[in-house]
Amino acid sequence: MKLDFKSLAFGYSLRNGNSTPAWETSLGQGKGYKLKEDNSINELVKGMIYKAVPSKSVSFKKGKGGAFVSGEDENSSLVIAAVFDQVYINEQQIYGGKFILLISKDDSKSHSGRLKLKYGPDNKYVCNGDVLQNQMFIDLVKKQMGMSSDACWFVSDISILEQDKLVLKTTIINPNSSEEYEDSQAHHQAWDIAESSDSIDESLKKEELDASIESWYKTGINETISRNRIFFGAPGTGKSFTLNKERKELLDDGADRNYERVTFHPDYSYANFVGTYKPVPTKGEDGKDSITYEYVPGPFMRVYVNALKSGKTVNPKPYLLIIEEINRANVAAVFGDVFQLLDRDNDYISDYAISTTNDMRSYLAQELNVDENLVETIKIPDNMFIWATMNSADQGVFPMDTAFKRRWEFSYIGIDDALEEMSDEIKGNKHTLGTGSNARYVKWNDLRSAINDVLSSESYNINEDKLLGPYFISKSILESKDNAEFIKVFKNKVLMYLFDDAAKQKRKTFFEKCKDEVKGVRYSDLCNQFDTKGVFIFPEEVSKRFTEKPTTEEAAEANEE
Known part of the structure; x- marks a missing residue:
């Protein structure tokens, strides 16, 4: 239409004349203002019926500079x-x-009954507390098309395909700044020429799309917070x-949604990640079970896609990938070429891009609604965070090389920080360990x-990363009064x-x-003696350090639990 x-x-703007858009087009003229016999209008009306929302959920301005009216207001003529x-x-x-489209009926004396299609930036829709306004869409167009805030562009035609796809035929006059015309005639002539010549040629479209992809990478979110962190x-x-x-x-507000957590293990692979x-x-078409082949994304790719999708919006959000026990897998093999993306520039975007495989490219193009040629290479955007945990004291972990380590910021959690x-x-909270004369009150x-x-x-010279942190025993056990469970x-x-790891090399001394002169120190004997000796199994x-003794009754009660 x-x-x-x-x-x-x-x-x-016009040096001579009015440059304020009308934000509406009439759907019919002549006697009775009946709808034009126009297939595009028929498709428009069918689509609006299909995508209709309750009148009470919308509001708009009546006429240029008019006051806001609610769709359920009897004077709205919606x-x-x-x-x-x-x-x-x-x-x-x-x-x-x-985008919000409205059809209202003109109630002015001069055009009473005329139907108008309204598409102004002030059209507003509220649903479940979320507010949507056409101005938000206009801002999004500028962002995704790589235009400046004062770019000069116009929509000349609106059509609806398959009843649910809205297409705005658009001509961009100047993507970088506004334009000024002498008067309405000069304005009309210039835009007619631009529209008829289809001023956006293919090379310009590609430049704008390329710029759009780059704009998704740079959102400006939390610029002081580390992106790659262990x-x-x-x-x-x-x-x-x-x-x-x-x-959190x-x-x-996305603390419960905008992240994914994965735990590495020795068999974890690039395909998983x-x-x-x-x-x-x-x-199958016959309803029977069948097998098909498709690209199945891992946690890295899922978070990456969600971060990019958010980067395409006016109000982008941060997305976080959490990796627990990162050094329990072979990180060089798990990250593969993604390792290259971890190098970030001053804007926290990957310094170097990597090429995508055919199946990855097809998946990204489908998820991001772009041509495959635009995702032939990818970078990590600044709103994607990768945080991990590791315990360097664990036995059997994979070493990390220096090149991998230098791409991360390491945050050390001290032995008593918690x-x-x-x-x-x-x-x-006190617990009773040992029996008889060995019984002692102990705080964890x-x-x-x-x-x-x-x-x-x-005497032992054990590294700090092998010592016991405050929550080596879980919080629920530490809070419990159940002595036997403790x-x-x-x-x-x-x-x-202590037996198998921290004091392993000096367990006979510790x-x-x-220690039995014949058997040495066995774990089973250690546990049995702990029941009776309590803290006296230690050096x-x-x-x-533990001198407070429970009374005979208290000790007996603790041992009965």
Whole structure:
């Protein structure tokens, strides 16, 4: 449907005359203002019926500079309102763009009853608390088409395809700045020439699309926050806790949605992480189970696509990929060529692009609604964050080379950093270890600190990353008053870790009080003696710190639990 001249236009002025767009076009003229016999209008009306929304959910301005009226107001003269979520500027879809079309009936004395198609920037739609306005779409067009805020462009035709696709035939006069004309005649003549010559040639379209792709990479989000980051420290120091806390601060209102978490393990691969072409079960045309092949994205590619989609919007959001235990897999093999993307420039965009495979390219083009040639190479956008945790003290982990490490910012979580977050209830919670004359009251944090002090002394010289963090035992156990459960967990987690890992090389010395002259130190004997000896299975430097004894009744009660 042809629009009235300059009724949907931007970025121009007249030295002599009025340059304010009308933001509407009449659908019928002549006696009775009946609809024109025009196939484009028929398709327009059918599409608006198909995409109709309740009148009460829309509002708009009546006439130039008029006051806002609600669609449910009897004075609004609204006939129908529709919201389209598949909108195209010529052949390019505006991802995330939504456009509101209205048909109202003129109630002026001179044109009473005339139907008008209204598409002004002030058209507003509210649904479930979300506010949508055509001005938001206009801003999005400029962003995705690579135009400046005062660019000169206009829409000359509106059509609806398949009842749900809105196409705006657009001519861009000047993508970089506004234009000024002497008068309406000169204005009309210049734009007629531009439209008839289809001023946007293929090379310009490609330049604009290329610029659009680059604009998705640079959103300006949280410029001071590290993009590639690894949280590391001893077991139980709260690495995941700290990461999750900062995740909520980063993502804010998207904290529960805009991220994905993956845990690396020795068999994890590039195909798992990035994606691969693989068989997928489906239903055939006959309804029977069948197998097809398609590109299945991994967590990296899923977060990457969501970040790019968000970058195409007026209000982009940060997206976060969380990798737990990053060094438990062979990172060189898992990241593959994505490793190259981790180098970021001053704008936090990948310094170097990588080429996409055919199947990856096809997937990206489909997800982003762009031509495949625009995703022949990719970069990580500035709104994509990759954070990971690692424990360098774990046995059997894969080493990281220097080239991989230098692409990350390492955030060390100290052995006692999490104490600030630990409640007074946990810190003060007492447990009874040992029986009879060996029974002692013990607070978890005091025992942990005593063990750490001995392990890090010159006698043992154990690295800090092998010591015990405040949450080596889970928070739920530390909060519990169940003495028997605490003893069980202490044996199964703490004693096993000390025996098999932290004190492994000097277990005969560390557990000397449990050593048998013939058998040496066995884990089963260690657990059995812990039940009766409690803290006295440890070196004297540990046990001497615990002098508070429970009464006979309290000790008996604790052992009965």
